[in-house]
Structure formats: structure tokens, C-alpha cells
Amino acid sequence: MRPLHLSAAQALARTRAQLADTSLLLAARPDMAALLLAGRVLSSERTPLRRLPPLGWVTAHAPTAREILKDYRHFTNLTEGGVGDLWAQVLGPWVLDMFDGPGHHDLRTRTRELFTEDSAAALVAEAWQDSFDAARRELVTGGTVDIAALSRMLVGRMMGALLGIDEVRHDSAAADELFATGERLAGLALDTGADTTLPEDRVAQAQEIVRQLTANVPAAFADPQPGTILERCARLGLGLRETTGLCALLMVAGTETSASAMARTVALLADTGDQHLLRRDRSLLPEAVREGLRVTTPAAVIGRGVSADVEIAGARMQAGERVMMLTWTANTRYGGFDLRRGYVPEVRQLWFGAGRHLCLGAPLARAEIAGLLTMLLDAAAEAGAPGWQIVERTPQRRVMIPGYQRLVVALA
Numbered sequence: 162m163r164p165l166h167l168s169a170a171q172a173l174a175r176t177r178a179q180l181a182d183t184s185l186l187l188a189a190r191p192d193m194a195a196l197l198l199a200g201r202v203l204s205s206e207r208t209p210l211r212r213l214p215p216l217g218w219v220t221a222h223a224p225t226a227r228e229i230l231k232d233y234r235h236f237t238n239l240t241e242g243g244v245g246d247l248w249a250q251v252l253g254p255w256v257l258d259m260f261d262g263p264g265h266h267d268l269r270t271r272t273r274e275l276f277t278e279d280s281a282a283a284l285v286a287e288a289w290q291d292s293f294d295a296a297r298r299e300l301v302t303g304g305t306v307d308i309a310a311l312s313r314m315l316v317g318r319m320m321g322a323l324l325g326i327d328e329v330r331h332d333s334a335a336a337d338e339l340f341a342t343g344e345r346l347a348g349l350a351l352d353t354g355a356d357t358t359l360p361e362d363r364v365a366q367a368q369e370i371v372r373q374l375t376a377n378v379p380a381a382f383a384d385p386q387p388g389t390i391l392e393r394c395a396r397l398g399l400g401l402r403e404t405t406g407l408c409a410l411l412m413v414a415g416t417e418t419s420a421s422a423m424a425r426t427v428a429l430l431a432d433t434g435d436q437h438l439l440r441r442d443r444s445l446l447p448e449a450v451r452e453g454l455r456v457t458t459p460a461a462v463i464g465r466g467v468s469a470d471v472e473i474a475g476a477r478m479q480a481g482e483r484v485m486m487l488t489w490t491a492n493t494r495y496g497g498f499d500l501r502r503g504y505v506p507e508v509r510q511l512w513f514g515a516g517r518h519l520c521l522g523a524p525l526a527r528a529e530i531a532g533l534l535t536m537l538l539d540a541a542a543e544a545g546a547p548g549w550q551i552v553e554r555t556p557q558r559r560v561m562i563p564g565y566q567r568l569v570v571a572l573a
């Protein structure tokens with residue numbers, strides 16, 4: 162890591178930027194935010210893993226979290242504490258094989274090329290260019306754009322494009338609706354942490370939301386558009402049930418997370434003043450995306466169940482126990498947003514997980530953030546403005562993934 166030399170004013174701006182982003186965690190899930198902040202002292206280089214009854218094991222040490230995520234012989238996401246456990250209650254026990262069994266390996270092998278850096282950038286350009294043009298025009302002519310609302314609508318539209326559902330792809334209101342429905346589904350898991358067993362009424366609500374979310378899938382799957390995920394599923398030989406389940410998963414995994422990182426990265430660049438470095442040198446765009454993902458870490462916690470006794474970092478963990486990886490804490494331990502920080506090898510890309518469940522949509526998420534930042538940089542360049550400024554911001558309250566409800570920007 163390169164040493165960072167900052168003036169007092171710059172250091173203050175960076176502290177404020179970090180506080181503004183951290184306050185989003187407190188607004189979204191105060192209890193989880195408390196645990197994430199406490200993780201800084203609970204889990205250290207010397208004692209990476211702590212047992213915290215009734216939560217189970219907790220770590221905020223990046224190398225230990227990665228070791229656990231990569232060790233599929235001793236850890237699983239199918240038992241209590243893992244995301245597979247949540248989905249199995251909602252979709253049925255058939256998902257278990259697809260989530261962590263041989264079916265998962267098969268699916269990941271066949272979908273390896275689903276998103277590459279190039280295909281993801283092309284998807285973003287194709288699906289979002291008209292919305293970007295409209296936002297850029299608005300900014301250049303002196304107007305304001307709510308980046309948080311724009312991001313939600315865009316990721317909703319992206320799902321329409323990926324799944325070949327034209328109604329969502331071309332209609333902003335339908336895209337907003339898809340996002341809000343996905344958010345309601347994720348919200349049902351709000352109070353879960355280590356304990357992922359949902360009460361019966363929540364399971365019923367979740368099943369109804371999945372039905373709404375995927376209402377268009379059967380028709381689109383019957384005659385899938387070329388290049389869509391549905392076509393890929395059909396070619397993989399997946400049936401309608403599995404395809405519908407996968408679509409529901411994508412709509413939840415790839416919407417709130419991306420929208421959160423997009424708006425928060427825009428705010429961090431403005432708050433730290435690093436947008437000016439980026440404006441002068443656009444080759445820093447990948448750094449801006451990476452720092453944005455590191456500092457925001459939208460999936461702030463990843464859970465696993467211990468499936469077989471194992472000793473990790475001096476801790477003896479027993480089958481049936483649970484472990485929570487505080488990835489936000491692990492990633493932000495290395496400092497606040499700074500474009501000059503460089504790659505942090507201890508962390509790699511822990512914001513996308515690690516091992517066999519490493520985020521399937523990582524290239525797409527990166528392209529989405531890069532696309533939004535490019536639109537803002539283009540708008541500033543066209544207007545001859547020094548950058549963008551935030552004129553209003555409100556956090557989202559009681560949501561699974563922290564983010565801005567409103568982040569209104571104008572050109573400076």
C-alpha cells in the first residue's frame with residue numbers, strides 16, 4: 162500500500178466522508194451496525210475469531226474470512242446462518258443442491274462465462290445509454306438528478322434486460338416496481354443474522370413476493386430472447402422451477418447491492434474530493450470502482466454453518482455451529498476511501514465474497530458503477546464544470562442493504 166500524505170483539511174474531509182457512509186449502516190440496521198463497529202475490536206490479527214453466543218463465531222479479519230469462504234469441506238451456506246437456508250425455506254428443499262451441492266458446481270461451471278468485463282460493459286451501454294443521456298442532459302442544463310433513485314431504476318431495468326422481460330426493460334415505472342418488490346423480499350430477512358429460521362407467516366409472504374417478482378418468467382422462458390439468462394438456462398437444461406428460482410435469486414442478489422454501491426461511490430468521490438483526481442485522470446476509474454466497493458461493502462455480513470469440525474486461526478469450530486464474517490469491518494479496517502490507496506492484497510475482493518460462491522455478477526456490478534461515474538464525468542466535462550456536488554441526501558431506513566433513499570446531485 163502506498164503511504165498517503167494528506168493535509169489537515171483533506172484528512173478532515175475524508176473522515177467526514179467515512180462518517181457519512183457509516184451513518185447509512187446505522188440507519189439501515191442499527192443492531193447490525195453496532196456489531197460491525199464492535200467487530201473492529203472483537204476480531205484482531207491476534208484473535209481473528211471470537212465466539213459470541215448466541216450469534217456463534219464472528220470474524221472481521223479478511224484473511225480468515227477468505228479462508229472460511231474457500232473451505233467448502235467444513236463450511237456450508239445450507240444450514241442455519243447461511244443464505245441457502247433462507248432460500249430453501251422460501252423456494253423449497255430442491256434449491257439445496259443448486260445452492261451448495263453438486264448442482265451448484267455444475268451451474269457455476271456452465272455459467273462461468275455469463276458475465277465477462279467486456280460483455281458486462283456492453284450490457285450496461287445497451288441497457289442504460291438512453292437513461293444516461295437523459296441524466297447527463299439534465300445536469301448539463303443546470304438541473305439536478307437523484308442518483309439514488311436513478312440507480313434503483315437502472316438496476317431494475319438491467320434485470321429486465323438480463324431476463325428478457327420487455328415490460329421491465331423499457332418501462333422505468335415497472336423497473337422501480339421490480340426493485341421495490343425485491344427490496345421487500347430482502348426486507349423479510351431483516352431480523353435474521355446468525356439465526357436464519359423464518360417464522361411461517363414470513364415464509365408465506367416471501368413466497369407471494371417471489372410469485373410477483375417472477376410472474377413474467379414462465380412466458381419469457383417459453384420463448385427466451387437470444388442472449389438472455391433465460392435462454393442460457395434453457396440451454397443448460399434447467400426446468401421452469403429452477404429457472405424461476407434462479408431469476409428470483411438474481412433479482413435480489415443483483416439489485417440492492419449494485420444500487421447501494423453506485424450511489425455511495427458517487428457520494429464518496431464528492432465528499433473526499435477525489436472526483437477531481439478522477440476528472441484529471443480517467444484511467445483511475447477502475448480504482449474508483451474498487452475503492453467504492455471496498456468502502457461500501459454492500460453485503461456487509463456473510464454467514465456460514467460449520468458442517469464438520471475444523472480448527473481455523475487457533476479456533477476450534479464444531480459441526481452445527483455458525484460463523485458470521487463481518488466483511489464490511491474487515492474491508493474498511495484498511496482505511497477510508499482514497500483513490501491513491503492502491504490494491505489491498507489482504508482484502509482482494511472480499512466485497513464479492515470468495516471461493517465457490519464468489520459473486521456471479523461481479524463484472525456486471527463493476528461495469529454498472531463505472532457506467533454511472535462515466536456519465537457524471539462526461540456531464541461535468543460537457544458543461545466545463547469542476548465536478549458534481551451533493552445538494553440533498555437522505556439515508557434509507559430499515560433496509561437489508563444500507564444505501565441512500567435520495568442522493569440529489571447537481572454540477573458544481
Ligand code: HEM
Nearest residue numbers: 414415418419422459460512513514518520521522525526
Ligand atoms: C455491488 C454489487 C454486488 C455485491 C457487493 C455483491 C456481493 C455478493 C457476495 C458477497 C456474494 C457471496 C455471498 C456468499 O458467499 O454467501 C454474492 C453472490 C452472488 N451474487 Fe453478487 N453482488 C453484487 C452484484 C451482483 C449482481 C449484479 C448479480 C447478478 C446480476 C449478482 C449475483 C450473485 C449471485 C447469483 C450470487 C450467488 C453465487 C453463488 O452462490 O454461487 N451479484 N454477491
